[in-house]
Amino acid sequence: MQAQGKPAQLRWGIAGAGGIARRFCRDVNQHGTLGQVVAIAARDQGRADAFAQELALPLAFGSYQALAQSLEVDAVYVAVIHPEHAALIKEMLLAGKHVLVEKPAVTRLKDWDALVALAHERGLLLLEAMKVMCFPAMRTLLARLPELPGPLSLRAAFGSVQSREGKLFDPALEGGAAWDVGVYPLWLYAAFCKQLGLEAGKPEVRLQRAPGEVDLSAHFTFDGAIRAELGASIIEDLDKAAYLSGQWQGQPWTLVIEGKWWNPQGVRWLSGAPDAPWAQEIALPVAGGGMQHEADHFAHCVAEGLLDSAWLPQALTRQVLGWVERGLTPARD
Ligand SMILES: NC(=O)c1ccc[n+]([C@@H]2O[C@H](COP(=O)([O-])OP(=O)(O)OC[C@H]3O[C@@H](n4cnc5c(N)ncnc54)[C@H](OP(=O)(O)O)[C@@H]3O)[C@@H](O)[C@H]2O)c1
Numbered sequence: 001m002q003a004q005g006k007p008a009q010l011r012w013g014i015a016g017a018g019g020i021a022r023r024f025c026r027d028v029n030q031h032g033t034l035g036q037v038v039a040i041a042a043r044d045q046g047r048a049d050a051f052a053q054e055l056a057l058p059l060a061f062g063s064y065q066a067l068a069q070s071l072e073v074d075a076v077y078v079a080v081i082h083p084e085h086a087a088l089i090k091e092m093l094l095a096g097k098h099v100l101v102e103k104p105a106v107t108r109l110k111d112w113d114a115l116v117a118l119a120h121e122r123g124l125l126l127l128e129a130m131k132v133m134c135f136p137a138m139r140t141l142l143a144r145l146p147e148l149p150g151p152l153s154l155r156a157a158f159g160s161v162q163s164r165e166g167k168l169f170d171p172a173l174e175g176g177a178a179w180d181v182g183v184y185p186l187w188l189y190a191a192f193c194k195q196l197g198l199e200a201g202k203p204e205v206r207l208q209r210a211p212g213e214v215d216l217s218a219h220f221t222f223d224g225a226i227r228a229e230l231g232a233s234i235i236e237d238l239d240k241a242a243y244l245s246g247q248w249q250g251q252p253w254t255l256v257i258e259g260k261w262w263n264p265q266g267v268r269w270l271s272g273a274p275d276a277p278w279a280q281e282i283a284l285p286v287a288g289g290g291m292q293h294e295a296d297h298f299a300h301c302v303a304e305g306l307l308d309s310a311w312l313p314q315a316l317t318r319q320v321l322g323w324v325e326r327g328l329t330p331a332r333d
Pocket of ligand 1: 019021042043080102104131
């Protein structure tokens with residue numbers, strides 16, 4: 001029975017006891033307001049038990065199937081490596097669970113279309129966990145975007161030096177820069193275009209990739225209504241701030257999304273900051289790692305009976321997925 005005046009809490013289960021799962025669990029259980037992680041599932045009972053003990057969870061399952069069958073879980077956060085996402089999403093949807101899946105949601109457009117259709121058919125919510133879109137600083141910037149004088153251009157990247165032995169360098173595990181981190185700046189660009197009702201267009205894609213290997217870096221250039229230079233790398237540390245520029249009264253202006261831009265804590269004017277109302281700085285730091293915001297947004301959508309989200313639209317996942325899939329296609333020939 002629900003406490004009086006307290007909104008219904010979404011009961012989360014996590015599939016995969018890895019790195020990001022821990023962060024999600026901590027953020028939701030320490031800082032979330034609309035849900036609680038109650039269960040962890042791993043391919044191995046011992047790993048699930050250890051995770052549950054470490055994070056004080058009441059339920060630990062030694063298989064993803066057991067999580068799917070649990071009556072004590074409403075929604076599953078899919079936090080396994082991305083080649084496993086599609087099959088696991090399907091299993092959870094067929095078991096009646098809402099699904100929030102880590103990025104990249106899947107690595108085949110046709111899989112996303114089929115899974116979204118299945119979710120809609122079953123009356124369940126399926127969203128990609130593009131957490132940056134749910135940070136308060138990003139929501140505020142998006143709300144103010146229409147006031148910013150254009151034409152706009154965006155520069156954003158996500159790159160860091162990763163272990164050569166790790167999964168990201170394995171083509172069989174769909175590693176590579178574009179799938180792992182390229183999706184972040186592509187989402188940012190897609191969200192800006194959507195917010196302004198502008199056609200996103202198609203990118204010119206440059207890859208650093210040897211035959212049979214993963215892309216070590218990927219660069220996406222858009223030349224449309226918003227110009228964009230978007231980078232991704234798994235071998236190089238790239239700038240962690242994102243920059244949006246435009247023109248006002250013949251003068252250029254630039255704002256910077258600060259923090260690591262994919263965990264945005266604020267927005268500051270770098271240059272050309274006039275005393276215009278639209279040039280106000282934004283300072284909205286988050287508690288913890290900030291993943292509670294996507295979890296709370298997801299829970300809100302479930303409570304409202306929504307099958308899609310205005311903040312994490314399934315169509316944007318589709319758009320980004322398509323750009324990456326097409327950009328990488330020659331590797332699959
Ligand atoms: N939003 C973010 O900030 C963020 C950050 C990092 C990663 N991610 C995304 O989150 C997902 C997980 O990333 P991660 O870094 O947390 O991964 P990870 O720790 O390397 O692995 C996560 C889990 O994948 C599971 N897994 C299932 N099948 C596997 C297989 N065949 N080989 C190896 N592992 C397998 C394992 O689950 P068991 O515990 O059941 O063995 C493992 O614990 C990815 O989609 C990644 O892109 C998101």
